[in-house]
Amino acid sequence: MRQSELLFKTQKTPPKDEVAVNAQLLIRANFVHKLMAGVYSYLPLGFRVREKVMKIIREEMNALGAAELLMPSLQPKSAWDASGRWESLQKIMYQFQDHSGRDVGLGVTHEEIVALLAQGIIDSYADLPKYVYQIQAKFRDEPRAKSGILRGREFTMKDMYSFHVDETSLNDFYEESKRAYVNVFERCGLKAYITEASGGDFSKSYSHEFMVETAAGEDETYLCRLCGFARNKEIADFKKGERCPSCTAGVLEKVKTVEVGNIFKLGTKYSEAANLNFKDKEGNLKPVVMGSYGIGVERLMGTVVEVHHDKKGIVWPEAVAPFNVHLLLLGEPNEDLQKFADGVYNELEKAGIETLFDDRKKVSAGEKFYDADLIGIPTRIVVSEKTMVQEKMEVKKRNGEESNLMKVKDFVQHTKK
RNA sequence: CGGGUUGUAGUACAGCGGUAGUAUACACCCUUGGGGUGGGUGCGACCCGGGUUCAACUCCCGGCAGCCCGACCA
Numbered sequence: 377m378r379q380s381e382l383l384f385k386t387q388k389t390p391p392k393d394e395v396a397v398n399a400q401l402l403i404r405a406n407f408v409h410k411l412m413a414g415v416y417s418y419l420p421l422g423f424r425v426r427e428k429v430m431k432i433i434r435e436e437m438n439a440l441g442a443a444e445l446l447m448p449s450l451q452p453k454s455a456w457d458a459s460g461r462w463e464s465l466q467k468i469m470y471q472f473q474d475h476s477g478r479d480v481g482l483g484v485t486h487e488e489i490v491a492l493l494a495q496g497i498i499d500s501y502a503d504l505p506k507y508v509y510q511i512q513a514k515f516r517d518e519p520r521a522k523s524g525i526l527r528g529r530e531f532t533m534k535d536m537y538s539f540h541v542d543e544t545s546l547n548d549f550y551e552e553s554k555r556a557y558v559n560v561f562e563r564c565g566l567k568a569y570i571t572e573a574s575g576g577d578f579s580k581s582y583s584h585e586f587m588v589e590t591a592a593g594e595d596e597t598y599l600c601r602l603c604g605f606a607r608n609k610e611i612a613d614f615k616k617g618e619r620c621p622s623c624t625a626g627v628l629e630k631v632k633t634v635e636v637g638n639i640f641k642l643g644t645k646y647s648e649a650a651n652l653n654f655k656d657k658e659g660n661l662k663p664v665v666m667g668s669y670g671i672g673v674e675r676l677m678g679t680v681v682e683v684h685h686d687k688k689g690i691v692w693p694e695a696v697a698p699f700n701v702h703l704l705l706l707g708e709p710n711e712d713l714q715k716f717a718d719g720v721y722n723e724l725e726k727a728g729i730e731t732l733f734d735d736r737k738k739v740s741a742g743e744k745f746y747d748a749d750l751i752g753i754p755t756r757i758v759v760s761e762k763t764m765v766q767e768k769m770e771v772k773k774r775n776g777e778e779s780n781l782m783k784v785k786d787f788v789q790h791t792k793k
Numbered sequence: 794c795g796g797g798u799u800g801u802a803g804u805a806c807a808g809c810g811g812u813a814g815u816a817u818a819c820a821c822c823c824u825u826g827g828g829g830u831g832g833g834u835g836c837g838a839c840c841c842g843g844g845u846u847c848a849a850c851u852c853c854c855g856g857c858a859g860c861c862c863g864a865c866c867a
Contacts, residue, residue, distance in 0.1 A: 391805085392806085393859050412858085468866075487867090707826055743828085
């Protein structure tokens, strides 16, 4: 993509009322635009990152055997009556009346809705297990939206739901989902620790949270770096410096973390409420056993920024970067140089290397360098009069110091390996 | 929802009871051309409502909004 065609303008100074690093950098670098507290537009660069994150999530969920679907955000109160959560979620759910006075709300989560729809489909043990997921906007009237895109009022969530004949089946899938989740976070460049947590409003039994260590986190977690044992401060009362109860060799630290994912064993709470039953082999009617599994897409994206940045800007991990290569054309190009740069751009694109081409006119070299560092695309390529005379280009990693002169063909070949 | 804090141009800051200024961004001209080149000209703003006052962006009261701390967090 040509930068001159992008809806794009970086800011030198961060907005004064944003303290969160993710918000400062994402706004300055023109990835997002804030409409109100906790509600953001995703501009072309941010949109691409969000798409990359969702692609990774999709691949991992699909690998689990889950099928993607889409449920509505707009929901009638009646769908929530059986579970009783219309009342218990009143403070956090946007609830209002439509023109005819009917109570409707915007979805905060979809256990009720998915149970209702499965109720019409799942009849027999032979229909189980089943796993479905969606990636969809959720609305929560957060009492305090904060930390940039880490805690929004409108945000995108991947929520997956599993249906089983019994606890054993649920437990098996639950463990598989843990691995899939860790994969997702790892592919996004994050090390996630799995912690036990309370089930909250969801279920009586416990749940697990996926925690990423960063100073921007709003949770506190006891962590053993030796074996990876982690426990949410909510449910554990350790002391700093205490021995790890898991490996007994490490020492517990209390660290700030962001919860990037959360999985729950729901049991039969929602299936019973929705009359979601199945016939077992003996013909007995039994409630379906359920699990639910969530990842906050924008929160994940914001956490990546919190973890991967330096003084100059964002340093995107390759897998979630908006582009693979940032191609800078320096100087006011004459016809030859323009042709040379266009050629490089076309070759990169042809090779399937996603390239942002800074072809802006009347923008100084320094400004392009600063912008490139701020935006944080992993590989920077410079072409100018200097490099053209050798028919080469200058390649530098965002997270590295040295740069190499090479020909496009060599770069393409090297990259494809 | 409690506590704190801030609302002035797209962004960041200054300022004053009487004509609102700087930087940056933006437009134009000249200059420069590998780490935000320098200069000139121009465009652009006092959150809303009430009160006090001859006069309010400024003082007072009330809203609203942003941010931070806490509570909350499916």
